[in-house]
Amino acid sequence: MFTLHEGDCIEILQTIAPESVDMVFADPPFNAGKEYADEFDDKLPLAEYRAWLTKWIEQAERALKQGGTFWLMQDQRHLGYCQMELERLGLEFRNIVSWAYTNPTPASDGFPKTWRPILLFSKGKPNTFDWHADQMGRETLYYNPGRAKTNFPNDLWPDIPKLVGGIFAPPELLRTREGRFAHLAQMPEKLADRAVRIATLPGEIVLDPFMGSGTVGAACKKIGRRYIGIEKSHVYFAMAEKRIKKSALQPSLFTPSNIASTGQERADSAAPVLFQS
Numbered sequence: 001m002f003t004l005h006e007g008d009c010i011e012i013l014q015t016i017a018p019e020s021v022d023m024v025f026a027d028p029p030f031n032a033g034k035e036y037a038d039e040f041d042d043k044l045p046l047a048e049y050r051a052w053l054t055k056w057i058e059q060a061e062r063a064l065k066q067g068g069t070f071w072l073m074q075d076q077r078h079l080g081y082c083q084m085e086l087e088r089l090g091l092e093f094r095n096i097v098s099w100a101y102t103n104p105t106p107a108s109d110g111f112p113k114t115w116r117p118i119l120l121f122s123k124g125k126p127n128t129f130d131w132h133a134d135q136m137g138r139e140t141l142y143y144n145p146g147r148a149k150t151n152f153p154n155d156l157w158p159d160i161p162k163l164v165g166g167i168f169a170p171p172e173l174l175r176t177r178e179g180r181f182a183h184l185a186q187m188p189e190k191l192a193d194r195a196v197r198i199a200t201l202p203g204e205i206v207l208d209p210f211m212g213s214g215t216v217g218a219a220c221k222k223i224g225r226r227y228i229g230i231e232k233s234h235v236y237f238a239m240a241e242k243r244i245k246k247s248a249l250q251p252s253l254f255t256p257s258n259i260a261s262t263g264q265e266r267a268d269s270a271a272p273v274l275f276q277s
């Protein structure tokens with residue numbers, strides 16, 4: 001089931017049944033003055049932007065099942081506000097994941113930002129938290145000798161470069177005929193893939209209130225999750241719809257033999273590992 005809505009997320013979220021989705025992945029505009037495609041102000045007065053954050057966070061939380069997972073990507077500036085809102089609504093804090101990129105944008109009035117926070121909360125104890133569902137490009141050394149080295153993800157994700165244009169542009173970057181970014185905030189698909197794999201099982205439902213170019217939807221289609229996406233801009237909605245329709249279920253590259261040396265292999269790689277709080 002893939003349900004794509006064109007429209008305002010606050011209105012559409014209200015039509016979604018309470019406690020009906022297994023995971024939310026939200027990548028909202030950061031109020032950073034970006035020029036998105038359609039009529040839409042990305043430079044609101046601070047209080048107005050934060051009131052807007054509250055409205056959609058409340059609606060997305062309402063749609064989340066007990067035991068569901070809420071990922072919220074934000075700029076460093078509004079991270080604390082979003083964290084407090086999720087806590088106010090009774091969700092449980094799990095992590096702040098740092099998506100660390102090797103290619104930050106230079107800044108003139110502060111340090112260049114080399115990491116983007118992604119809040120990870122759950123509604124009560126998470127139904128699924130399968131941190132063996134993906135692997136990172138490099139090993140982490142753990143203190144506990146039984147876990148000496150693993151490639152399983154921790155809260156620092158330095159292995160996913162931000163998408164770039166020009167001659168280094170990866171094939172996944174959607175471009176205009178002139179070669180420019182078709183969506184100025186397109187996220188790498190690997191990031192969505194990791195978040196979805198870890199927090200859901202095949203067939204479960206992911207809700208994405210800010211579909212953009214359709215990155216989360218494309219990842220869901222490839223790994224067999226159901227998906228509800230919302231996008232306000234007509235241009236981006238059409239882009240996401242086309243991209244998701246073109247994506248196809250892919251066989252998993254992950255095999256239990258990949259983890260044979262860690263001492264943590266599970267009898268059944270499809271069975272979730274529950275998060276121990």
Ligand SMILES: C[S@@+](CC[C@H](N)C(=O)[O-])C[C@H]1O[C@@H](n2cnc3c(N)ncnc32)[C@H](O)[C@@H]1O
Pocket residue numbers: 007008009010027028029030036040183185186187188209210211212213214215216230231232233236
């Ligand atoms: C940061 S981008 C999401 C990018 C997406 N993760 C991707 O990889 O392409 C935010 C998106 O939210 C959309 N948007 C902004 N306000 C919205 C609203 N009220 N309801 C739904 N979508 C909205 C913007 O048009 C933009 O495409």
